[in-house]
Amino acid sequence: MIEIWLNPACSKCRTAVGELDAAGAEYTVRRYLDDPPTxxxxxxxxxxxxxxxxxxxxxxxxxxxxxxxxxxxxxxxxxxxxxxxxxxxxIQRPIITASDGTTVVARDADSLASVIKAG
Incomplete structure (x- = not known):
């Protein structure tokens, strides 16, 4: 499972969600501005x-x-x-974590691809 911390107004976050969807990845969304991390x-x-x-x-x-x-x-x-x-x-966005521990700040295609593979 993958979790993505995002701000819906952020274009990099929207791109990441689009790539996760295109890959058929299962993920949960955390709107970290509404639900800040501890x-x-x-x-x-x-x-x-x-x-x-x-x-x-x-x-x-x-x-x-x-x-x-x-x-x-x-x-x-x-x-x-x-x-x-x-x-x-x-906090920089989007931050994506996969259940295997892979975690990236997915601001580029390579970082995003690595977490999609891990998810």
């Missing part, structure tokens, strides 16, 4: 991705300037996670 869920996704919070942050979003993003370092990692959970617009 800090623990973000930790899990980041562990699967092998990334830090700032690697999947949308730092050019207006909310980033409003909240004042912390430095990109281990000492401020918890601050990043808290801010991303409280302000999900900061």
């Amino acid at each position: 800090v623990a869920e973000l930790e899990d996704v980041l562990a699967r991705l092998g990334l830090e919070p700032w690697h999947i942050a949308r730092t050019s979003e207006p909310i980033a300037k409003q909240v004042g993003l912390p430095p990109k370092d281990a000492a401020h990692r918890a601050d990043w996670l808290r801010l991303m959970s409280e302000h999900p617009k900061l």
Whole structure:
């Protein structure tokens, strides 16, 4: 099974859903702006991705300037996670996870294809 965190207004998210549908993949949708991930869920996704919070942050979003993003370092990692959970617009999209653990930020065709195969 596949789960996709998406924003329906995002063209990359709509493309990902279209590709999942075309592949006949079974998936669930999480509108993460309406149902923000918890800090623990973000930790899990980041562990699967092998990334830090700032690697999947949308730092050019207006909310980033409003909240004042912390430095990109281990000492401020918890601050990043808290801010991303409280302000999900900061999270890059779409994020797709497959039941085998494959997880991608599906902003390109290759990443999307890898998770469809895994699903």
